[in-house]
Amino acid sequence: MLDLQAVHATNTAQTVSHQHDLAALSEQLQRRGVSLNAVVEQLRSFEVAVPSWALGTGGTRFGRFPGGGEPRDIYEKLDDVAVIHALTRATPRVSLHIPWDEPEDAAALRGHAASLGLGFDAVNSNTFQDQPGQRLSYKFGSFCHTDAAVREQAVAHNLHVIDVGQQLGSESITIWLADGSSYPGQMHLRRSFERTLECLRQVYARLPEGWRLFTEHKPYEPAFYATVVADWGSSLMLAQALGERAACLVDLGHHLPNTNIELVVARLIAAAKLGGFHFNDAKYGDDDLNAGSIKPYQLFLIMNELVDAASEAEPALAGRGAPPSGGCAGAQNHRRAGPGFAPAYMIDQSHNLTDPIEALLVTVDNLQRAYARALLVDRDALDHYQAKNDVVMAEQTLRAAYETDVRPLVAELRERQGGALAPVAALRASGYRAAVTSARTGAGYAPPQSL
Numbered sequence: 001m002l003d004l005q006a007v008h009a010t011n012t013a014q015t016v017s018h019q020h021d022l023a024a025l026s027e028q029l030q031r032r033g034v035s036l037n038a039v040v041e042q043l044r045s046f047e048v049a050v051p052s053w054a055l056g057t058g059g060t061r062f063g064r065f066p067g068g069g070e071p072r073d074i075y076e077k078l079d080d081v082a083v084i085h086a087l088t089r090a091t092p093r094v095s096l097h098i099p100w101d102e103p104e105d106a107a108a109l110r111g112h113a114a115s116l117g118l119g120f121d122a123v124n125s126n127t128f129q130d131q132p133g134q135r136l137s138y139k140f141g142s143f144c145h146t147d148a149a150v151r152e153q154a155v156a157h158n159l160h161v162i163d164v165g166q167q168l169g170s171e172s173i174t175i176w177l178a179d180g181s182s183y184p185g186q187m188h189l190r191r192s193f194e195r196t197l198e199c200l201r202q203v204y205a206r207l208p209e210g211w212r213l214f215t216e217h218k219p220y221e222p223a224f225y226a227t228v229v230a231d232w233g234s235s236l237m238l239a240q241a242l243g244e245r246a247a248c249l250v251d252l253g254h255h256l257p258n259t260n261i262e263l264v265v266a267r268l269i270a271a272a273k274l275g276g277f278h279f280n281d282a283k284y285g286d287d288d289l290n291a292g293s294i295k296p297y298q299l300f301l302i303m304n305e306l307v308d309a310a311s312e313a314e315p316a317l318a319g320r321g322a323p324p325s326g327g328c329a330g331a332q333n334h335r336r337a338g339p340g341f342a343p344a345y346m347i348d349q350s351h352n353l354t355d356p357i358e359a360l361l362v363t364v365d366n367l368q369r370a371y372a373r374a375l376l377v378d379r380d381a382l383d384h385y386q387a388k389n390d391v392v393m394a395e396q397t398l399r400a401a402y403e404t405d406v407r408p409l410v411a412e413l414r415e416r417q418g419g420a421l422a423p424v425a426a427l428r429a430s431g432y433r434a435a436v437t438s439a440r441t442g443a444g445y446a447p448p449q450s451l
């Protein structure tokens with residue numbers, strides 16, 4: 001449905017200025033001993049999954065203001081993801097939420113996705129709401145519930161989600177639990193955690209071969225006093241108790257103000273338990289704003305940890321064509337993330353005011369920029385300055401990468417892969433939103449309120 005002619009025309013209109021900007025960046029990087037081409041190629045490996053729940057306008061608990069042409073079902077959501085992928089060439093997978101986007105026919109949905117060049121990332125279970133016809137309520141929790149029958153129901157739901165995921169070709173399940181308490185004394189803090197672990201063990205025991213299980217922590221909301229999986233420490237305890245195929249998922253919005261999230265990431269890498277991300281950004285709480293819109297330096301510092309770890313697994317990722325600039329001998333000895341370091345990158349946002357497709361295009365671009373900047377960090381120099389306790393130069397080494405304008409580099413990668421130099425402009429020029437607004441009439445699809 002995307003008018004590719006319009007996309008090409010937009011690219012053509014921008015070619016001259018893009019080439020100028022690219023040449024200037026290439027020259028600048030050359031002076032630092034970095035090959036622009038090498039970085040463009042390394043950036044290719046960065047892909048991020050789009051959440052099935054982010055294609056419709058989100059809402060707050062005060063209301064929702066739908067936009068035109070919202071997808072009415074999961075098929076139309078996939079059509080929108082295909083548009084995002086066509087423009088960015090970086091979103092080939094969808095992360096499905098069940099039952100919000102439960103397919104009636106999983107095989108047919110998988111086929112439709114494949115015809116659009118899409119596949120499925122982690123499937124997400126939902127025991128944080130009661131569904132119509134559900135026998136027992138999750139009002140007082142699911143895996144942590146005092147009633148064994150509720151826990152059994154929640155385990156059965158997760159097994160069902162895995163079953164659907166298997167039919168779709170997913171290879172992981174993300175479990176976020178709203179379980180917790182709003183008042184001191186309401187819930188036994190240790191026993192509720194033990195019950196949760198026991199349920200997770202049952203799900204883990206039924207994980208299909210090659211699958212991974214991610215536990216997603218969150219300090220508050222909807223429980224306001226204590227959540228059962230409140231922080232990365234609790235999540236790590238669960239993942240370690242479960243086994244090798246369990247790991248922690250870091251949703252950037254699920255931290256108390258001023259938490260050093262890059263440090264959380266570094267610790268999880270060190271424990272070999274970093275499973276993946278839900279990217280978004282926040283000013284105050286779990287705001288679910290576009291990734292990189294509020295704290296771009298934090299996003300860069302997180303990416304820096306990821307590139308650093310990936311470069312241990314695959315040294316070519318250091319991004320440099322030239323020999324190290326004064327790196328200290330023996331730095332390699334301290335490196336730990338082994339081969340197979342491959343966290344799952346996913347987005348988790350709620351688009352209350354913006355066109356969801358446009359917001360996701362901006363997010364993917366922001367994520368790629370942050371990752372590209374992290375690829376530019378002179379790791380040998382950083383190792384050297386850290387070893388010498390040269391605080392100023394160590395910080396400046398990071399900032400030199402962060403302050404590089406990598407926009408032409410990211411645009412170049414998109415264009416080389418057949419995407420758009422400027423995705424939002426191309427989308428607008430294509431008239432896609434107007435087209436789906438006339439096509440998607442009748443019963444509008446009302447997405448569930450996002451948490």
Ligand code: PSV
Pocket residue numbers: 053124176216218251278286348449450451
């Ligand atoms: C909870 O706030 C969360 O981050 C979980 O990932 C859910 O699955 C998602 O949001 C749903 O909105």
Ligand code: MN
Pocket residue numbers: 176216251278348
């Ligand atoms: Mn999340």
